[in-house]
Amino acid sequence: MTNFATLTRMRIQLTLRNRMFLFFSVVMPFGFFFLYAGVFARGIPRAVQYFLGPVLALTVMGSFWGLSAALVMFREQGILRRFHVTPITPSDMLASSVVANYVLTIPTVLIEFLCARSIFHVTHFGDLVSAFLLITIGTVSFASMGLVVASVTNTMQETQVINQLIWLPLIFLSGATVPLASLPQVVKHVGLFLPATYLVTGLQSAIYWAFAPWSPDVLLGLGSLAVWAALTFFLSAQLFRWEPESKIPRRAKLLAAATAIPFLLLGIWENNTNRTISLAQAMYDSLNAPAKPDASSGKTP
Amino acid sequence: MANSILQVENLVKRYGDVEAVRGVSFAVEEGEVFGLLGPNGAGKTTTVEILEGLRTPDGGRVSVCGLDPQRDSSALKHEIGAALQSTSLPDKLRVMEALRLFASFYKRRRNPEELLKRFGLEEKRNTFYSQLSGGQKQRLALAMALVNDPKVLFFDEPTAGLDPQVRREIYDIIEELKREKKTIVMTTHYIEEAERLCDRVAIVDHGKVIALGTPRDLKAHSGGTTRIEVRLSKPESNGTLKNLEGATDAREVDGAYVIHSKRPPQTIVSLVKHLEAQDNELVSLEIASPSLEDVFIEMTGRRLRD
Numbered sequence: 001m002t003n004f005a006t007l008t009r010m011r012i013q014l015t016l017r018n019r020m021f022l023f024f025s026v027v028m029p030f031g032f033f034f035l036y037a038g039v040f041a042r043g044i045p046r047a048v049q050y051f052l053g054p055v056l057a058l059t060v061m062g063s064f065w066g067l068s069a070a071l072v073m074f075r076e077q078g079i080l081r082r083f084h085v086t087p088i089t090p091s092d093m094l095a096s097s098v099v100a101n102y103v104l105t106i107p108t109v110l111i112e113f114l115c116a117r118s119i120f121h122v123t124h125f126g127d128l129v130s131a132f133l134l135i136t137i138g139t140v141s142f143a144s145m146g147l148v149v150a151s152v153t154n155t156m157q158e159t160q161v162i163n164q165l166i167w168l169p170l171i172f173l174s175g176a177t178v179p180l181a182s183l184p185q186v187v188k189h190v191g192l193f194l195p196a197t198y199l200v201t202g203l204q205s206a207i208y209w210a211f212a213p214w215s216p217d218v219l220l221g222l223g224s225l226a227v228w229a230a231l232t233f234f235l236s237a238q239l240f241r242w243e244p245e246s247k248i249p250r251r252a253k254l255l256a257a258a259t260a261i262p263f264l265l266l267g268i269w270e271n272n273t274n275r276t277i278s279l280a281q282a283m284y285d286s287l288n289a290p291a292k293p294d295a296s297s298g299k300t301p
Numbered sequence: 302m303a304n305s306i307l308q309v310e311n312l313v314k315r316y317g318d319v320e321a322v323r324g325v326s327f328a329v330e331e332g333e334v335f336g337l338l339g340p341n342g343a344g345k346t347t348t349v350e351i352l353e354g355l356r357t358p359d360g361g362r363v364s365v366c367g368l369d370p371q372r373d374s375s376a377l378k379h380e381i382g383a384a385l386q387s388t389s390l391p392d393k394l395r396v397m398e399a400l401r402l403f404a405s406f407y408k409r410r411r412n413p414e415e416l417l418k419r420f421g422l423e424e425k426r427n428t429f430y431s432q433l434s435g436g437q438k439q440r441l442a443l444a445m446a447l448v449n450d451p452k453v454l455f456f457d458e459p460t461a462g463l464d465p466q467v468r469r470e471i472y473d474i475i476e477e478l479k480r481e482k483k484t485i486v487m488t489t490h491y492i493e494e495a496e497r498l499c500d501r502v503a504i505v506d507h508g509k510v511i512a513l514g515t516p517r518d519l520k521a522h523s524g525g526t527t528r529i530e531v532r533l534s535k536p537e538s539n540g541t542l543k544n545l546e547g548a549t550d551a552r553e554v555d556g557a558y559v560i561h562s563k564r565p566p567q568t569i570v571s572l573v574k575h576l577e578a579q580d581n582e583l584v585s586l587e588i589a590s591p592s593l594e595d596v597f598i599e600m601t602g603r604r605l606r607d
Binding site: 002003006007010013014017018074077078079081082084085086087088089242243 | 353354355375378379381383385387388389390391393394398402403405406407445
């Protein structure tokens with residue numbers, strides 16, 4: 001436990017000293033924030049409240065970039081080898097990455113809420129407990145996915161290519177950039193297979209419609225992301241490699257592909273029930289409907 | 302052997318079709334500095350990394366401090382310290398932070414302040430790892446190997462790639478550890494290093510131990526002859542030089558004559574007399590005492606460093 005704590009502290013320290021961190025954790029999220037709030041929502045408080053879900057989802061999902069890159073760099077440079085001769089375990093190493101990332105993500109999230117309040121005059125943030133839980137589980141699960149990416153790539157270049165391949169569908173097909181409701185029908189159905197979709201819709205339902213943590217839609221997001229986080233973290237520990245030259249076992253790619261199973265199953269179910277799509281549609285419609293006095297107070301219509 | 306702190310029996314390690322280690326056996330006693338000497342690719346690093354628990358052997362038995370590096374890996378890691386080859390630390394980690402961080406992983410710890418002083422890194426305590434020179438990085442690596450006051454130390458090529466002056470600094474550090482009766486297993490491909498630092502040396506080639514003993518014994522076994530290398534103004538026939546007093550062998554190598562002798566002074570006197578009689582002149586003369594390199598050449602027909 002103490003090893004994990006000291007490692008986490010080191011990771012936080014190192015990340016704060018890294019200029020790349022400034023870009024990924026500060027410049028990029030706030031770039032998105034002001035783009036969404038200022039341009040997409042045109043500064044209208046109710047619309048900013050609507051778009052806060054996607055913005056926060058992007059902040060949370062960005063975790064996997066930094067994490068996979070940092071771990072691969074540590075391995076490539078032979079830094080992990082040095083830890084291998086100490087009593088540090090793979091779980092210590094991986095858990096410290098996830099927790100350090102969480103600790104560094106939360107301030108960004110808080111500042112986004114504060115900016116929404118002070119700059120764009122959003123007065124209601126729906127159910128903050130739901131939002132907080134989704135942000136927490138979302139950050140942990142996407143960070144764990146980054147660890148899986150790190151375990152099936154050998155070089156930084158490979159990692160960045162895979163990251164791009166994952167990132168683009170995640171942000172474009174999930175409602176994180178273009179609202180799910182306004183995507184073509186086919187794309188909507190594809191989006192239901194992505195973890196990002198449940199994070200975006202979950203956050204939106206928590207912040208825009210004040211859904212409580214025990215409401216089915218928030219629970220669906222929390223539950224599915226939690227299962228996914230546990231699976232990805234477990235697999236990343238199984239696939240962990242200390243040595244730069246150690247080969248990726250053949251089963252590794254298979255196991256990494258297994259991380260898609262939870263959302264494959266959920267996607268099939270969702271495609272039959274259309275539950276998430278209708279929820280996204282309803283929220284989208286209410287945003288475009290003429291403002292009712294209680295719409296921004298976060299009450300379900 | 303039964304009480305040895307470290308035992309290796311018939312160790313085998315394969316990488317695909319390549320057998321990197323082919324039945325290596327040796328034992329290391331407590332308080333001993335034991336060297337694995339051999340050319341690059343001889344299997345030294347693989348052997349040491351199996352002892353550290355970093356690699357899985359394909360055959361044979363290994364015991365370090367009475368523990369199996371595979372089965373008791375976590376217990377073993379508290380007992381050993383290592384300066385690895387091809388390793389690094391995060392660029393933005395400061396020297397003192399690195400020592401404190403690594404010390405925090407162990408049950409038994411040495412005071413990082415004391416290590417900092419001892420390894421001459423006091424002035425660098427707040428310097429980022431990326432800003433250290435090669436020698437400073439290596440000194441830090443050795444200091445870090447000591448943070449848990451280990452029973453056995455592993456130094457893998459501790460001076461590779463360092464310039465001669467820095468290398469001597471590292472020698473001083475290892476000699477000091479030797480005086481403290483630390484058990485050290487080190488690998489090297491520098492003869493001078495093995496001769497100067499090691500109590501016993503295993504010469505390794507192609508994954509096998511080809512000779513094992515104290516440097517003195519190894520040299521004595523190889524005939525113990527001194528090498529006399531001369532250049533002459535006129536050619537000389539090999540046969541006559543072989544008949545010089547004390548000479549055991551004489552060969553022409555690249556225009557020079559290499560004479561091996563058991564009694565160098567007599568050989569030189571008789572060489573000078575012979576040359577005077579032949580009206581020949583001595584252009585240059587070099588005398589080299591027998592080294593582990595000669596042992597290696599004798600066993601393998603190759604130079605250690607090629």
